[in-house]
Amino acid sequence: MPAPHGYIERLAELAASGVPFASVTLVYAVGSVPADAGSKMLVTAAGLDFGTVGGGRVEAKAIAEAQLLLREPGGSSPRPFLREWNLQRDVGMTCGGVVKLFVELYNHDPWQIALFGAGHVASAMIHCLLPLPCRITCIDSRADWLAKLPDDPRLSKVCTDNSPAEVAALPENAFVLCMTMGHRTDRPILEEIFRQGRQFPYLGVIGSAAKRAVLQRELRAAGISQEQAESFHCPIGLPIGGNLPSEIAISVVAQLLQQRDVLAR
Incomplete structure (x- = not known):
């Protein structure tokens, strides 16, 4: 799935502005899941800024985790990382799918x-x-x-x-x-x-x-x-x-x- 229209442009704007933000990409989706692999969103401390990884509980959990990371102090930005969630066990959904989200932080504690x-x-x-x-x-x-x-x-x-x-x-x-x-x-x-x-x-x-x-x-x-x-x-x-x-x-x-x-x- 290609990047949503405007995603790259908005990422470049946020990166240049100095505002701390996270890019979240759905890189793996199996079973009953709310979005396709390749879905992307950008999250700031204020919440969802652009895009979507499917909405609902998955997206809400991903936004909350990104915001928590953006609030953490530190000497340098954490390296990109993967989060794997079983939607039933980890997110509390009735769906039986599994997703993997790739999270990158930008402008974090520069x-x-x-x-x-x-x-x-x-x-x-x-x-x-x-x-x-x-x-x-x-x-x-x-x-x-x-x-x-x-x-x-x-x-x-x-x-x-x-x-x-x-x-x-x-x-x-x-x-x-x-x-x-x-x-x-x-x-x-x-x-x-x-x-x-x-x-x-x-x-x-x-x-x-x-x-x-x-x-x-x-x-x-x-x-x-x-x-x-x-x-x-x-x-x-x-x-x-x-x-x-x-x-x-x-x-x-x-x-x-x-x-x-x-x-x-």
Whole structure:
């Protein structure tokens, strides 16, 4: 049975929007069952979004299970899986059939990345990151620099003259990078992170070892503990490439991927 008309288009729309959802496909049907193999539906946290796998109790059970999975936190999306149900025993129907449903989750607990700064390296990083399964927030005071960034539903652009005030809204699992115009604008963001007691899985500041030493000294003078003042990456990125913004961006994204995968083990 071919995919229902509009299914692929709606799946692409949901995938691009960043909304968590599940695709459920009836891949096996034997006996008295409510739909043919190949029937498909898309489910969001709000319920059935598109399509059908036959309606009735089978569909209601599949929707409820998909919604439960979408609500579960986790570091990465569960792998696709099969559910096999005997309609009489497992679903409570009088039918004697058996179905197998293939469930895939999309946009489930995506990798969160927050960039303070929309300059050349941040822009190059965003172009590297957007093909990956992640959600990016870019924060800067310069509307013209933010406007140069690509328009993508997985990229949020925040224009503000008070970047430290945005720290409170960052999710706990965000990878955070300070890439503003210099240490004078990076330091207040770091200070706010530490004063709030935030502990992100990755916290980095673009710059040299000399910049790191200045930041640490100023943070300690502001009352930040030595342990906190030493808890950020600077310089950032793997020791590869040169000083072109695109090469720096690749080295930093590679380090972020490395850290993400270490945490996922």
